[in-house]
Amino acid sequence: MAITEDLERVARMVEARLDALIEPEPGASGLARLIEAMRYAALGGGKRLRPFLLIEAARLFGVAERDALDAGVALECVHCYSLVHDDLPAMDDDKVRRGRPTTHVAFGEATAILAGDSLLTLAFDILSRPTTAADAAVRAELVSLLAQAAGADGMAGGQALDLAAEGTSLGPMEVARMQAMKTGALFQFACAAGATLGRADARAREALAAYASAFGQAFQLADDLLDAEGNAAMVGKAVAKDAGRGKATLVALLGVEAARARLAALIEDAEASLAPFGTRADTLKQTAGFIASRRT
Amino acid sequence: MAITEDLERVARMVEARLDALIEPEPGASGLARLIEAMRYAALGGGKRLRPFLLIEAARLFGVAERDALDAGVALECVHCYSLVHDDLPAMDDDKVRRGRPTTHVAFGEATAILAGDSLLTLAFDILSRPTTAADAAVRAELVSLLAQAAGADGMAGGQALDLAAEGTSLGPMEVARMQAMKTGALFQFACAAGATLGRADARAREALAAYASAFGQAFQLADDLLDAEGNAAMVGKAVAKDAGRGKATLVALLGVEAARARLAALIEDAEASLAPFGTRADTLKQTAGFIASRRT
Numbered sequence: 289m290a291i292t293e294d295l296e297r298v299a300r301m302v303e304a305r306l307d308a309l310i311e312p313e314p315g316a317s318g319l320a321r322l323i324e325a326m327r328y329a330a331l332g333g334g335k336r337l338r339p340f341l342l343i344e345a346a347r348l349f350g351v352a353e354r355d356a357l358d359a360g361v362a363l364e365c366v367h368c369y370s371l372v373h374d375d376l377p378a379m380d381d382d383k384v385r386r387g388r389p390t391t392h393v394a395f396g397e398a399t400a401i402l403a404g405d406s407l408l409t410l411a412f413d414i415l416s417r418p419t420t421a422a423d424a425a426v427r428a429e430l431v432s433l434l435a436q437a438a439g440a441d442g443m444a445g446g447q448a449l450d451l452a453a454e455g456t457s458l459g460p461m462e463v464a465r466m467q468a469m470k471t472g473a474l475f476q477f478a479c480a481a482g483a484t485l486g487r488a489d490a491r492a493r494e495a496l497a498a499y500a501s502a503f504g505q506a507f508q509l510a511d512d513l514l515d516a517e518g519n520a521a522m523v524g525k526a527v528a529k530d531a532g533r534g535k536a537t538l539v540a541l542l543g544v545e546a547a548r549a550r551l552a553a554l555i556e557d558a559e560a561s562l563a564p565f566g567t568r569a570d571t572l573k574q575t576a577g578f579i580a581s582r583r584t
Numbered sequence: 585m586a587i588t589e590d591l592e593r594v595a596r597m598v599e600a601r602l603d604a605l606i607e608p609e610p611g612a613s614g615l616a617r618l619i620e621a622m623r624y625a626a627l628g629g630g631k632r633l634r635p636f637l638l639i640e641a642a643r644l645f646g647v648a649e650r651d652a653l654d655a656g657v658a659l660e661c662v663h664c665y666s667l668v669h670d671d672l673p674a675m676d677d678d679k680v681r682r683g684r685p686t687t688h689v690a691f692g693e694a695t696a697i698l699a700g701d702s703l704l705t706l707a708f709d710i711l712s713r714p715t716t717a718a719d720a721a722v723r724a725e726l727v728s729l730l731a732q733a734a735g736a737d738g739m740a741g742g743q744a745l746d747l748a749a750e751g752t753s754l755g756p757m758e759v760a761r762m763q764a765m766k767t768g769a770l771f772q773f774a775c776a777a778g779a780t781l782g783r784a785d786a787r788a789r790e791a792l793a794a795y796a797s798a799f800g801q802a803f804q805l806a807d808d809l810l811d812a813e814g815n816a817a818m819v820g821k822a823v824a825k826d827a828g829r830g831k832a833t834l835v836a837l838l839g840v841e842a843a844r845a846r847l848a849a850l851i852e853d854a855e856a857s858l859a860p861f862g863t864r865a866d867t868l869k870q871t872a873g874f875i876a877s878r879r880t
Contacts (some may be wrong), residue, residue, distance in 0.1 A: 318748025
């Protein structure tokens with residue numbers, strides 16, 4: 289399947305760019321250790337799905353891969369920061385991620401908090417650089433979009449809703465809202481940033497926003513199905529933990545069969561949203577199919 | 585002394601703007617609680633010294649107060665986020681700040697971490713808005729400057745150096761580097777952002793950078809002297825704790841008398857740096873004098 293090769297190729301580009309942008313500090317100072325922790329959190333794995341979506345969205349408008357890469361890398365920094373902070377003992381208290389000890393287990397809590405803070409800050413640093421987009425108006429818009437996606441109205445707010453929901457019983461609408469913020473907002477950013485880089489018109493933006501919405505929901509559902517059915521060795525992190533800690537998921541609310549049906553419908557929605565782009569959007573369509581079928 | 589009235593007037597403006605920008609969320613959801621924690625951390629006190637410096641630096645170039653306010657508010661969001669995260673149990677483990685329980689004591693650790701994350705993100709959101717600066721190139725430059733001041737090369741890196749230094753013995757040069765990053769970088773941003781808003785030339789920028797450097801060192805020294813000599817009821821937070829936990833300070837290295845002499849010399853340096861601006865810089869000069877004499 290060609291999509292996995294595309295994903296792997298872009299993942300290598302993202303990894304190399306992160307490696308170059310987060311330069312190791314020589315010596316053994318607290319600063320060297322902070323940067324080591326940032327590298328630990330940002331490098332060494334991950335599907336880099338968010339930068340991939342951003343690059344593919346930008347490609348719809350003729351933007352070259354190399355001209356969308358840094359915006360994608362900034363997005364990946366935000367994703368990695370969120371994993372570091374969400375894994376902290378005060379939050380989800382996860383000890384394993386991508387088959388390795390989580391950042392606070394490897395570096396201690398204080399360094400993990402600062403590494404997350406610094407990755408979030410680095411994201412905005414990257415977006416503000418002329419090498420990310422020559423036009424300052426594009427850079428300022430990317431910053432605005434990412435800040436809204438990542439902050440209290442987006443990802444961080446979704447995590448707050450998720451934490452507060454533990455042990456309570458959310459309804460499907462509340463779970464959907466929480467997941468749209470916690471997980472969906474960064475996928476929305478990926479598509480909106482691609483559109484911004486490509487100076488897309490309102491109609492194209494709306495089509496991509498609809499795709500991102502269905503894609504984000506499908507991604508979360510696939511993730512929850514993996515957690516409910518998966519195998520820790522394949523997934524590379526603890527599984528079946530959501531139910532154990534009373535986490536709100538649609539799989540728990542709908543059951544596995546209904547969740548699988550809903551996942552299939554969301555993938556159809558995602559693909560249908562891309563109709564205005566014709567065959568140019570084939571990779572984005574395949575990406576939606578890919579996440580529905582993933583097993584890790 | 586007129587400077588304290590100016591400071592109080594600007595502090596009220598900053599407070600009112602933060603109050604408007606961090607809108608309470610109705611209800612009792614996890615999101616409402618997150619925003620309540622952001623408001624707790626950002627509102628209700630603080631001298632708002634950093635926005636004051638930014639506004640006064642911008643005024644040197646004819647920028648009206650109202651046109652520099654939002655950049656100052658963004659800076660204050662970063663300052664407040666840093667206090668929330670630095671106070672966490674894994675970091676400095678402080679329980680009182682400005683005479684009130686710290687954010688994690690009042691709201692729990694998870695919410696405090698997310699509130700800090702969200703205030704940092706909000707800072708970049710604010711900087712990216714056309715209402716902060718009409719010219720997108722100015723907005724993008726403000727984002728770039730703030731990200732560099734706040735991240736691993738600035739404030740967060742300084743905090744990492746500070747944490748690693750506990751229980752070890754840093755020399756004066758190492759303490760100076762740590763403090764230039766941890767405390768100085770945001771003062772540098774205040775002056776640089778004022779210069780950016782005012783489209784200052786290179787010479788004016790250099791003069792302001794020299795002022796910010798001396799000011800930042802003086803501020804830290806005054807703070808350390810307060811900690812060494814102060815009285816918890818007046819200062820509003822725990823005092824004499826730096827020595828107790830083996831924190832690196834210049835007061836500990838130099839002794840109180842030499843530290844006081846150095847503080848006086850730094851204030852002279854700060855004032856001398858402003859010579860190119862003549863009497864227009866009188867407020868900035870008075871601000872340097874004010875921080876040297878402050879008792880809280």
